[in-house]
Amino acid sequence: MESALAAQLPLAVEVRTGEPWAALPGAGWETQLSELLPWADALCGIIPAPHRQTLAEAIRRHRFRLEPGYAQVWVEADLVCGVGACLACAVEVSGGGVTRACVHGPVFDLVRLCT
Numbered sequence: 001m002e003s004a005l006a007a008q009l010p011l012a013v014e015v016r017t018g019e020p021w022a023a024l025p026g027a028g029w030e031t032q033l034s035e036l037l038p039w040a041d042a043l044c045g046i047i048p049a050p051h052r053q054t055l056a057e058a059i060r061r062h063r064f065r066l067e068p069g070y071a072q073v074w075v076e077a078d079l080v081c082g083v084g085a086c087l088a089c090a091v092e093v094s095g096g097g098v099t100r101a102c103v104h105g106p107v108f109d110l111v112r113l114c115t
């Protein structure tokens with residue numbers, strides 16, 4: 001997967017992939033983040049909702065702040081109608097609001113999901 005992606009990117013772009021949280025639960029995932037975050041110019045991932053805040057906090061700890069555009073997260077959601085009518089794909093956003101993954105996602109800026 002990584003090599004297939006890298007083949008489509010300019011030579012100046014390096015791609016590093018991390019292990020999923022499930023493979024490195026707890027401190028192992030945090031250790032991995034501490035190695036990847038200072039290096040990365042951008043981050044994209046599929047982060048389960050309970051771990052998004054952990055990722056946001058790790059970014060702030062290693063990079064001093066979470067800037068818009070730095071981390072893009074794919075939100076897993078049930079896309080039942082796909083047109084914004086059923087709210088099956090409702091995603092909580094920072095500030096207490098809700099948006100729809102089928103209309104405004106499924107990829108969101110981490111800033112939009114975490115305060």
Ligand code: FES
Pocket residue numbers: 078079080081082083084085086087088089090100101102103
């Ligand atoms: S899938 Fe129905 S509102 Fe998003």
